[in-house]
Amino acid sequence: MKKKILILAGGYSKERDISFKTAKAVHKQIKNKYNCKILDPKGDFIKKIKQFRPQIIFNALHGRYGEDGYVQLILENEKIKYTHSGIMASSICINKLVSKKLFSKKGILTPKYIILKGNIKTNFEQIKKTVEKKLKFPLVIKPVNEGSSVGVYICNKNNFIKNLKKLNNEREILVEQYIPGREIQVAILGNKILGTIELVPRRKFYDYKAKYDKNAKTEHILPVNLPLSKLKSVENIALKAHKATGCRGVTRSDFRFSKNKFYLLEVNTQPGMTELSLVPEIAKYKGINFKSLIEWIINDASINR
Numbered sequence: 001m002k003k004k005i006l007i008l009a010g011g012y013s014k015e016r017d018i019s020f021k022t023a024k025a026v027h028k029q030i031k032n033k034y035n036c037k038i039l040d041p042k043g044d045f046i047k048k049i050k051q052f053r054p055q056i057i058f059n060a061l062h063g064r065y066g067e068d069g070y071v072q073l074i075l076e077n078e079k080i081k082y083t084h085s086g087i088m089a090s091s092i093c094i095n096k097l098v099s100k101k102l103f104s105k106k107g108i109l110t111p112k113y114i115i116l117k118g119n120i121k122t123n124f125e126q127i128k129k130t131v132e133k134k135l136k137f138p139l140v141i142k143p144v145n146e147g148s149s150v151g152v153y154i155c156n157k158n159n160f161i162k163n164l165k166k167l168n169n170e171r172e173i174l175v176e177q178y179i180p181g182r183e184i185q186v187a188i189l190g191n192k193i194l195g196t197i198e199l200v201p202r203r204k205f206y207d208y209k210a211k212y213d214k215n216a217k218t219e220h221i222l223p224v225n226l227p228l229s230k231l232k233s234v235e236n237i238a239l240k241a242h243k244a245t246g247c248r249g250v251t252r253s254d255f256r257f258s259k260n261k262f263y264l265l266e267v268n269t270q271p272g273m274t275e276l277s278l279v280p281e282i283a284k285y286k287g288i289n290f291k292s293l294i295e296w297i298i299n300d301a302s303i304n305r
Contacts, residue, residue, distance in 0.1 A: 002035040005298065006054035008071065010040035013063025014146065022273040023060040029291045030298070041071065046078065056301045057082040058294075059270065064145060067270040068094040076303055083297050085269040086305030089246040093267045096144050096174050099245065103264055106244045108237055110264050111177040111256075115144070120168055124161045132157070135177050144172040154178060181258030184224065186238035187271070187282045188251045189296065193235045195282040198224045220278070222285045226257075234262045241267050248305045249297055252279055 009023030010016050023038045030036055039048055041061070049057070057075055059082050065071060067084070069091035075082045085093070092098050103110045114134055116127065131139065141163060142152040151170070153163035167173050183201065187194040200219035224231060238253035245267055252271040256263045271279045273294070283293045 002033070003056070004052065004054040005030060005034045005036040005056045005058055006049060006052055007036060007038045007058045007060050008041050008066070009038050009060040010042070011061045011063070011066045011071075012042070013061070013066060014151075015062035015066075018272060018274065019060055019062045019066065022062070022277075023058075025273050025290075026058055026060055026294055029294045041065075046074065049078065049080070054080065056080075056298060058298060058301075059084045060273070062270050062272065064094070067268075068145065072305070076305075079303055081301040081303055082305070083301045084249045084305075085245075085247045085251070089248065089305075090269050092245045093247065093251075093269045094145055096142070096266060097172065099266060102244060103241060106240065108241055108244075108264050109261060111140075111179050113174055113176040116164075116173040116175055117171070120164070124164065127164070128157070128160055131160070131175055135175065138178040140174075140176040140178050141167060142174050142176070143167060143170045144174050179256040179258050179263045181256045181263075184226075184234055184255040184257050184262065185278050185282075186235050186253045186255065187279045188238055188242040188247070188253070189283075189293075190249070190300065191239070191243065193239055194250075194279070194288075195222075195286050196224050196226075196231060196235055197222055197278055197282050197285075199278075220281060222281070230257075230260075237262055237264060238267075248302075249300050250279055250293075 007023045007026055009019045011019060027036060027038055039045060057080055061067060061071060067090050069087040072087045072090050076087060097115055100110050100113060112135060138154055138156050140154055151167055155163050183199040184196060186196045198221040202217050234255055241253055241264060242251050247269055250271060252268045254265040256265060273280060280290050280293055
């Protein structure tokens with residue numbers, strides 16, 4: 001009998017389409033070895049999970065409800081083994097406010113920030129003055145609980161209010177110091193450093209389009225042109241963040257390298273597994289093909305994560 005693996009994909013987040021791309025790529029690699037199918041967790045999906053009776057769930061969900069501890073809590077309650085990080089680590093990492101506080105507590109450098117409450121009715125000009133006084137322009141605004149650079153805007157004095165209004169439906173908005181510099185990403189597999197990649201976007205930064213659209217023509221640089229001491233430094237910071245947040249399985253940490261310092265932006269607990277995704281590319285460079293990477297993630301699945 002083939003082992004049953006259920007791939008969760010889609011869901012309710014703004015990254016629904018990317019989640020399906022990840023799921024299809026994973027399904028293609030494992031369909032011959034396992035009895036597997038893709039399930040969109042909408043409606044009474046627990047009933048559907050019980051009907052299929054999987055031994056393992058491959059969590060290919062991205063964003064809210066998929067990597068924020070919500071689905072992880074359900075799977076823990078159902079006592080079904082699943083991949084990637086557990087309840088606590090997922091909820092910490094997707095919440096940029098909580099994770100940044102933890103990074104600072106652990107001595108990990110992260111951009112300065114303030115939090116704004118959403119649903120702002122008036123006083124946009126006053127908010128702009130307050131933000132400018134505390135952080136200076138340019139700066140970055142983003143939802144507190146989103147991934148894949150969804151709703152991220154680099155703002156100057158002229159477009160700050162316009163962009164802030166785009167996020168006004170969010171409960172909390174992170175306003176963050178803009179760090180110019182190089183885009184460095186580090187992948188962790190288990191509790192070991194997998195590798196590092198540098199991104200050179202043709203767009204303003206490595207945004208949603210730069211991540212998932214081939215036409216964006218983001219340049220991926222492997223190996224990264226850094227002195228060995230600096231390379232080891234950023235990789236050790238990523239490993240420290242992975243462990244500090246209690247992550248499991250695979251993570252990808254996003255950094256800016258500016259004025260000889262690394263600034264950790266966030267830790268991604270559900271990095272994409274599409275043809276343009278970074279973790280498979282780093283793994284391939286390190287001699288681990290895509291199928292082997294997926295197999296490792298499956299074998300790592302458990303409960304009590």
